[in-house]
Amino acid sequence: xxxxxxxxGALALAGAAATVSGCAEDLESDVGSQSNPNSQVQLGPQMxxxxxxxxxxxxxxxxxxxxxxxxxxxVAWALMNGGYNPILGLIVGSGVGAITxxxxxxxxxxxxxxxxxxxxxxxxxxxxxxxxxxxxxxxxFIAIFTMLLAAYLATLALGNPFPLPLVALIxxxxxxxxxxxxxxxxxxxxxxxxxYAFGGGIPVANQGDIDIKAETGIRNGLxxxxxxxxxxxxxxxxxxxxxxxxxxxxxxxxxxxGDLMGADLVMKxxxxxxxxxxxxxxxxxxxxxxxxxxxxxYGPYK
Amino acid sequence: MDxxxxxxxxxxxxxxxxxxxxxxxxxxxxxxxxxxxTSTGVGTGTTQLAAGAGFTGLLAAAGMAAQPxxxxxxxxxxxxxxxSGAVGAMIMLGLTMLIGQLIYVYGVxxxxxxxxxxxxPITKDPQSAFITPGTTGHGIPTVCFVSGLIGAxxxxxxxxxxxxxxxxxxxxxxxxAGVLAIGFFFMNAVLASYNIGGTIEGFHDPKFKKMPNGxxxxxxxxxxxxxxxxxxxxxx
Numbered sequence: 001x002x003x004x005x006x007x008x009g010a011l012a013l014a015g016a017a018a019t020v021s022g023c024a025e026d027l028e029s030d031v032g033s034q035s036n037p038n039s040q041v042q043l044g045p046q047m048x049x050x051x052x053x054x055x056x057x058x059x060x061x062x063x064x065x066x067x068x069x070x071x072x073x074x075v076a077w078a079l080m081n082g083g084y085n086p087i088l089g090l091i092v093g094s095g096v097g098a099i100t101x102x103x104x105x106x107x108x109x110x111x112x113x114x115x116x117x118x119x120x121x122x123x124x125x126x127x128x129x130x131x132x133x134x135x136x137x138x139x140x141f142i143a144i145f146t147m148l149l150a151a152y153l154a155t156l157a158l159g160n161p162f163p164l165p166l167v168a169l170i171x172x173x174x175x176x177x178x179x180x181x182x183x184x185x186x187x188x189x190x191x192x193x194x195x196y197a198f199g200g201g202i203p204v205a206n207q208g209d210i211d212i213k214a215e216t217g218i219r220n221g222l223x224x225x226x227x228x229x230x231x232x233x234x235x236x237x238x239x240x241x242x243x244x245x246x247x248x249x250x251x252x253x254x255x256x257x258g259d260l261m262g263a264d265l266v267m268k269x270x271x272x273x274x275x276x277x278x279x280x281x282x283x284x285x286x287x288x289x290x291x292x293x294x295x296x297x298y299g300p301y302k
Numbered sequence: 303m304d305x306x307x308x309x310x311x312x313x314x315x316x317x318x319x320x321x322x323x324x325x326x327x328x329x330x331x332x333x334x335x336x337x338x339x340t341s342t343g344v345g346t347g348t349t350q351l352a353a354g355a356g357f358t359g360l361l362a363a364a365g366m367a368a369q370p371x372x373x374x375x376x377x378x379x380x381x382x383x384x385x386s387g388a389v390g391a392m393i394m395l396g397l398t399m400l401i402g403q404l405i406y407v408y409g410v411x412x413x414x415x416x417x418x419x420x421x422x423p424i425t426k427d428p429q430s431a432f433i434t435p436g437t438t439g440h441g442i443p444t445v446c447f448v449s450g451l452i453g454a455x456x457x458x459x460x461x462x463x464x465x466x467x468x469x470x471x472x473x474x475x476x477x478x479a480g481v482l483a484i485g486f487f488f489m490n491a492v493l494a495s496y497n498i499g500g501t502i503e504g505f506h507d508p509k510f511k512k513m514p515n516g517x518x519x520x521x522x523x524x525x526x527x528x529x530x531x532x533x534x535x536x537x538x
Contacts, residue, residue: 036333037338060347170360174358181345185402198411200412203436204340206436235401247390272389276389283396286400287399287403291444293407
């Protein structure tokens with residue numbers, strides 16, 4: 001088969017895997033209240049809001065996801081080099097990554113909540129542990145497996161020279177940075193503060209006054225994933241998928257255009273760089289359009 | 303190993319550290335407050351966002367360096383590796399800021415507004431009237447977006463330059479050069495985040511004036527790192 005077609009197929013599959021990965025990663029961080037909004041969950045009991053949120057952030061989302069995926073990548077790589085089937089390696093590696101994630105989550109939750117029990121009367125709810133661990137490890141497994149698949153495709157078919165564990169580490173840190181920057185905003189500013197009027201930032205005076213009541217009963221992390229799966233999660237997935245796809249697309253398209261022109265390696269690289277720059281300029285223009293839309297639609301603060 | 307093959311990587315690695323440090327100061331980061339739409343910028347930590355963009359750039363740079371026919375000793379090829387890194391990092395940060403902006407506007411319902419300037423230096427739009435009282439701005443206004451793109455480009459160039467320097471030192475196995483480049487990038491990004499101390503909106507933020515301190519610190523530490531790397535490459 002034509003190598004260009006194979007590369008394009010691998011690119012499409014890597015982009016699709018990355019999209020699922022970003023979505024699962026964000027929803028997992030919403031169930032576990034990881035990354036930035038966890039500061040509000042941490043602050044809640046001090047403001048008198050005894051809650052049933054899971055709270056597990058200690059080292060930050062990018063670093064912890066870098067760890068899980070690098071562990072999974074290292075196990076998968078070792079199995080592949082041991083002669084096992086790559087698919088088996090990816091699955092077993094992701095399983096080990098998910099177990100690492102589970103161990104981390106349990107110890108992080110107990111450490112965080114027990115630290116608040118004495119002074120702020122925040123109980124350790126054992127049923128929160130038993131109900132949340134499964135969804136977190138499940139979402140985590142999907143995120144790790146799909147990210148590992150994208151990393152495997154990057155090393156196998158997309159010409160990346162780094163070994164699988166290193167690409168996996170880089171993807172893990174990148175997806176954590178994206179999830180923390182995009183999806184968590186929806187969970188933090190919108191979901192945790194729904195009793196305040198929609199359409200403004202959260203004033204500092206309201207911080208820690210998180211919502212502890214859900215549509216039915218007392219709110220917990222599982223409600224958050226249901227809510228965030230409509231906007232925050234999919235957009236996070238779209239973001240990571242687009243990054244993986246477009247960064248590869250500019251190189252592949254540069255090569256295709258270069259071949260048509262009969263250009264050399266330098267010219268192909270220049271075309272790829274120009275295409276990438278055009279994509280970035282396009283993003284800046286859309287960003288400006290959205291900004292102008294918000295200004296016209298919502299107007300100045302009254 | 304002759305002296306000329308040591309001096310060039312030494313200069314490249316030292317300069318790369320200074321550029322990476324400078325790049326982080328351009329990235330609009332609001333930390334946890336930005337995730338609560340209480341502060342302008344992207345809602346994550348300085349080091350983490352800069353590292354996410356820089357590492358995507360590093361992947362792009364390494365992909366370019368691994369193309370058959372690319373010679374590190376050729377200055378045009380070295381420049382292409384750095385520019386590839388810059389574009390990769392810009393795509394990562396540009397899309398992250400854009401999707402973050404969509405969630406701010408359509409999910410949270412805020413108007414992007416910068417607190418550290420009365421008028422956006424690029425679009426000339428007034429800012430203060432759109433800021434929710436009790437917050438220090440929210441979202442990613444145009445000036446922050448452009449500043450972030452400049453930062454990402456510099457970060458990608460710096461990461462690519464460090465990678466080129468490491469390859470030039472003889473760390474030709476991509477895995478080893480990659481691991482060393484990642485450690486080197488983190489070192490300089492963390493130094494920059496100490497200098498920034500939490501949040502920064504971009505080049506219009508008063509904290510941006512502290513950049514020379516960070517760049518000097520990174521230059522010194524990168525020089526030390528480069529000397530250690532040269533020792534490693536010589537088998538010391």
